[in-house]
Amino acid sequence: MTDTRQVDELDLRIRNRIxxxxxxxxxxxxxxxxxxxxxxxxxEVDAAFRRxxxxxxxxxxxxxxxxxMLNPFSIAETPHRVRAGGRSWFANCAWxxxxxxxxxxxxxxxxxxxxxxxxxxxxxxxxxxxxRGAELLWHVLVPARRWWDDIxxx
Amino acid sequence: MVFLRSEERLERWLAAGGWQPGATTTAVQLHELAxxxxxxxLQPGWRPRTAAESQAILDDLGLTGDFWQLxxxxxx
Numbered sequence: 001m002t003d004t005r006q007v008d009e010l011d012l013r014i015r016n017r018i019x020x021x022x023x024x025x026x027x028x029x030x031x032x033x034x035x036x037x038x039x040x041x042x043x044e045v046d047a048a049f050r051r052x053x054x055x056x057x058x059x060x061x062x063x064x065x066x067x068x069m070l071n072p073f074s075i076a077e078t079p080h081r082v083r084a085g086g087r088s089w090f091a092n093c094a095w096x097x098x099x100x101x102x103x104x105x106x107x108x109x110x111x112x113x114x115x116x117x118x119x120x121x122x123x124x125x126x127x128x129x130x131x132r133g134a135e136l137l138w139h140v141l142v143p144a145r146r147w148w149d150d151i152x153x154x
Numbered sequence: 155m156v157f158l159r160s161e162e163r164l165e166r167w168l169a170a171g172g173w174q175p176g177a178t179t180t181a182v183q184l185h186e187l188a189x190x191x192x193x194x195x196l197q198p199g200w201r202p203r204t205a206a207e208s209q210a211i212l213d214d215l216g217l218t219g220d221f222w223q224l225x226x227x228x229x230x
Contacts, residue, residue, distance in 0.1 A: 007202065019196060057202060072192050093155035098185050099192035115156035116167035123181065128189065136181040137158045141173055144212070144224045154155065 006055035014038070014048045015057050019070055023104075026087065028067040028075045056148055069151070072099030084108035093154070094138050101125040115139070157181070177221050187215055 007015070014034060021029040021037070031049050035042040046065050053060045059069035067075050069092050074080075080091040084106040091097035094112060101108035110123040110133070123133030147154045158164045168175055179187075190211045194200055205225050212222045 012201065016198065016200065019200075023196060055202070072188075072195065094157045095155045095184060095188055095191075098181075098188035099195070102189045102192040103195040105193070112157050114159045114163055116158055116163035116170070119159065121157050121159065125185070130182055130185040133157075134180070134182050135159075137161070137164055137178055138155065138181055138184040139158055139164055139167075139176060139178045140155050140221075141176040143176070143221045145226055147224075 006051055007057060011048045011051050011055075011057075014045060015052050018049075018052075018058065018067070022067075022070055022073065022075075028070075031065050056151075059151055072096030072103055080110065080112045082108050082110050092151075098123070098125065098130075177217070179217070183215060187211070187217070190215070 017034055017037060018029050021027075021034065031046040032042050034040075035045040038045070049058075049060060049065045049067075052058050058067060059071070060066060061068045069075065072091055072095070074090040074092045074096070076090065078090045078092060080093065080097040082089045082091055082097055082100040084101055084104050089100050091100055091110075097110045097112055101110075107127070108125045110125075112121050112123070113119065114121055121133060121136055123136065124131050142149075142154045156167075158167060164178060191208075209224050212218070212224070
């Protein structure tokens, strides 16, 4: 959930550029790169990255402006790999793994694992329907109002 | 937020971690939630949802009750 009180139009413009850059190239953009693309001072973009993090519109690594999550995408490698449109992505969690085909509006194959036994599990989305993996369960440990207390654990 | 292969493995996983159970759905229900939650994320006109809008998605899928409340209840 994003806190809508903390972002303005410029922040949203920067956020949208971050997402389009990542989805276009597969590489996590930096404040310097986005600043160059938008013709803005890096310091201003740096501050926008931090505001977007505070507003839960993206997730940075602690104490830096390095991107960790562009939900539902993960910048870091995770056990949840999504193949869609001839490309491969990492998702932050089981929910996000199914969020990537939704965000891309694409068919996808998802390779993940059972949290208990670490055996591989596979899901497939085709034409907007879950056609493989329907027998799996999804478990959420953390109550919704505490999801952002520690988004990495959630 | 994890996948599990069965109820038995869910119980074993919870016991191994010493965790209290949270909430469980089917992957089918998760897929529908993911579709509604994330489908606008890359659209050019994306704007953040309000808490009420996000809550409505959960409510509409039957994900109700205290566990699924995104914000704390108002003080009484």
